[in-house]
Amino acid sequence: MLIIGIGNPDRGDDAAGILVARRLRERGIEAIEHACAMLNLLDLWATGDRVILADAVVYKAAAGSIQVWDPWKEPLQRITFRASTHEFNLADTIELARTLGRLPKWMRIYGIEGRDFEAGTGPCEEVASAADRVAEEIAGRFSARS
Amino acid sequence: MSRVEGEASLAIRLKGDQIRDVRLKIFEPPRLFEALLSGRHFSELPDITARICGICPVAYQMTSVHAIERALDTTVDPSVRLLRRLLYAGEWLESHALHVYLLHMPDFLGYPDAIDMARAHRTEVENALRIKKIGNAIMSLLGGREIHPVSVTVGGFYKVPSKAELEVLIEDLKWGLDQAIANMRRIGQFEFPDFEEDYEFVALSHPDEYPFNEGRLISSKGLDIDVREYERHFSERQVKHSNALHSQIRDRGSYLVGALARVNLNFSKLPEVAKQAAEDAGLRIPCRNPFKSIIARGAEMIFALHEALRIISVYEPPASPSVPVPARAGSGCAITEAPRGSLYNRYSFDENGLLQSALIVPPTSQNQKRIEEDLWTFLPPLSSLPTNELARRCEQLVRSYDPCISCATHFLRVNVERE
Numbered sequence: 274m275l276i277i278g279i280g281n282p283d284r285g286d287d288a289a290g291i292l293v294a295r296r297l298r299e300r301g302i303e304a305i306e307h308a309c310a311m312l313n314l315l316d317l318w319a320t321g322d323r324v325i326l327a328d329a330v331v332y333k334a335a336a337g338s339i340q341v342w343d344p345w346k347e348p349l350q351r352i353t354f355r356a357s358t359h360e361f362n363l364a365d366t367i368e369l370a371r372t373l374g375r376l377p378k379w380m381r382i383y384g385i386e387g388r389d390f391e392a393g394t395g396p397c398e399e400v401a402s403a404a405d406r407v408a409e410e411i412a413g414r415f416s417a418r419s
Numbered sequence: 420m421s422r423v424e425g426e427a428s429l430a431i432r433l434k435g436d437q438i439r440d441v442r443l444k445i446f447e448p449p450r451l452f453e454a455l456l457s458g459r460h461f462s463e464l465p466d467i468t469a470r471i472c473g474i475c476p477v478a479y480q481m482t483s484v485h486a487i488e489r490a491l492d493t494t495v496d497p498s499v500r501l502l503r504r505l506l507y508a509g510e511w512l513e514s515h516a517l518h519v520y521l522l523h524m525p526d527f528l529g530y531p532d533a534i535d536m537a538r539a540h541r542t543e544v545e546n547a548l549r550i551k552k553i554g555n556a557i558m559s560l561l562g563g564r565e566i567h568p569v570s571v572t573v574g575g576f577y578k579v580p581s582k583a584e585l586e587v588l589i590e591d592l593k594w595g596l597d598q599a600i601a602n603m604r605r606i607g608q609f610e611f612p613d614f615e616e617d618y619e620f621v622a623l624s625h626p627d628e629y630p631f632n633e634g635r636l637i638s639s640k641g642l643d644i645d646v647r648e649y650e651r652h653f654s655e656r657q658v659k660h661s662n663a664l665h666s667q668i669r670d671r672g673s674y675l676v677g678a679l680a681r682v683n684l685n686f687s688k689l690p691e692v693a694k695q696a697a698e699d700a701g702l703r704i705p706c707r708n709p710f711k712s713i714i715a716r717g718a719e720m721i722f723a724l725h726e727a728l729r730i731i732s733v734y735e736p737p738a739s740p741s742v743p744v745p746a747r748a749g750s751g752c753a754i755t756e757a758p759r760g761s762l763y764n765r766y767s768f769d770e771n772g773l774l775q776s777a778l779i780v781p782p783t784s785q786n787q788k789r790i791e792e793d794l795w796t797f798l799p800p801l802s803s804l805p806t807n808e809l810a811r812r813c814e815q816l817v818r819s820y821d822p823c824i825s826c827a828t829h830f831l832r833v834n835v836e837r838e
Contacts, residue, residue: 281470283470310555312517312521312548312551313555315548316552361517361521361522361533365532365533365534368534369533369534369537369544372534372537372538372541373537373541373544373545393452393455
């Protein structure tokens with residue numbers, strides 16, 4: 274299982290995915306931090322058939338709300354990942370990977386709703402707490418498999 | 420606005436076929452980076468400024484490190500200078516490959532985006548991703564990671580590669596060079612909108628090399644200055660409708676920075692292979708058509724690949740990765756050529772090497788006024804088009820600038836006087 278936390282740790286709630294990766298590593302579970310450059314994910318996840326991603330999202334829900342997507346069941350709405358600083362955001366990258374036949378066979382995407390993405394600030398309490406819950410759920414999934 | 424870095428919108432007000440207003444609006448909150456740097460030790464600045472942009476972190480880091488080294492009167496080893504040029508070449512490759520092949524090319528081939536384009540042109544998209552990956556590989560090798568490099572320090576690098584470590588890149592660079600030249604033949608077949616403006620091009624110029632990190636700042640209308648004179652000749656102005664400041668040449672107005680400006684001002688410094696490919700694709704100097712910036716970026720990709728191969732062939736590791744840099748009071752500034760154009764940094768330090776003041780002028784804020792002026796000319800003949808089509812054409816024009824909106828917003832202190 275390849276676990277990738279996406280985001281910018283210096284940009285408010287955009288740190289959500291990075292926090293998930295850090296919490297997992299604190300539990301002894303390997304997880305990669307990926308800051309920006311979404312297209313690089315195509316090479317990163319080429320090493321695994323089963324991939325979990327965690328990222329901040331803007332879905333007009335309450336800060337800290339958690340959603341889980343299976344990209345094989347539904348295409349991701351591009352607006353969802355507008356928090357990414359790159360226009361080639363996670364949803365675009367997943368759709369490009371699908372077109373090129375480079376989408377991992379199994380994937381789950383955990384989206385944590387962010388509220389504030391200002392540079393030089395940390396995540397809000399709700400997002401930090403949501404990152405803990407996501408890490409816990411992924412860790413549970415991980416231990417169930419091992 | 421899609422396929423533009425950051426968040427922006429364009430507001431156009433028409434009355435009949437008359438344009439009443441054109442405003443490029445930048446929504447991102449002020450980025451406060453200059454305030455974030457205040458009081459920091461000079462050694463911290465290169466890693467912090469690298470985080471201003473996820474697409475051009477090397478440009479921010481390089482400009483920062485050069486400005487600090489000038490403030491602290493530091494000269495680096497010639498091999499370190501070469502490695503920094505190589506790092507910059509990696510960033511140009513990564514940034515230009517993304518823009519040329521995945522963001523800009525769909526406009527000319529009639530696709531809404533790269534995802535749709537990939538369905539019909541899978542091999543081209545895979546090749547584009549591979550060229551981009553070569554840039555990533557250079558950044559990883561020299562910068563310590565693919566993005567937000569951490570190996571650059573004031574006075575040099577924390578660690579430098581051996582010649583053998585660099586030579587690993589050669590085969591991929593040669594493949595990329597062949598591919599970039601072949602892609603230019605394809606670009607030369609595109610139909611470009613018939614649109615030209617009388618731009619004042621601004622870019623660095625160096626007597627011996629195509630500019631990355633060093634040179635005088637020149638323009639197509641006679642400007643030729645040392646970078647220390649930048650603030651005497653250029654000013655920034657706050658506009659109500661945008662968080663990004665508008666730059667202008669004092670007493671003259673808007674100007675254009677970026678690949679098209681660099682190629683126009685430095686064409687003779689490009690390697691023959693890049694000149695030939697650009698000419699074969701239809702570029703004639705002066706080229707004042709912003710849509711042809713895709714040819715300029717294509718030529719710069721060829722240059723970056725060619726320059727990377729040249730640097731690797733002559734590189735010998737320095738005796739020491741860096742020179743010591745003691746703290747002292749001083750001020751310094753630098754301009755380097757980010758993929759999107761000239762990037763200016765100016766710092767002042769106290770005797771402990773702590774930052775007292777900073778100014779960062781990113782390329783997109785320099786082009787923002789020029790983009791709006793282009794639209795005032797570009798729009799009238801199109802005003803009768805259906806709204807969706809009009810919007811699409813305007814997006815294409817703005818996209819041809821490759822604006823990086825999220826770097827273009829930074830802090831401006833505003834004083835309000837009340838009577």
